[in-house]
Amino acid sequence: MTAAARRPIPLSPKDGWLRDGRQVLRFRPTRWERDYHRLEITTGELLPDQEIPLLKSRRDLSRAEALKLWEEKRKAGWTPCSPQW
DSSP states (O other): OOHHHHSOOOSSOOOEEEEETTEEEEEEEEEEETTEEEEEEEEEEOOTTOSSOEEEEEEEEEHHHHHHHHHHHHHTTOEEOOOOO
C-alpha cells in the first residue's frame, strides 16, 4: 500500500479527483453540515483535440456513498490527480 492509499480521509470539505486514462471523476462537497454531508460526483472525459473535458454526468451522493465509490475506483486502478477543469 502506498503512502497516498494510507492517508486518512479528510474531514473537511475538499474537492477530490480521480483519473483512469481519459475518464475523470470529480468529488465536490455541496453540503457539509455537522450530521449531513453530500457530494456532487461529475464524470468527464479528456478529449485529445479539446482543451476542456467533455462533461458526461453529474450525480449527488451521500458522503458514505462517495467514499465507497472512491474506494471502488481506487481498487480498479484509478489514481488521484490534479484538478482537470
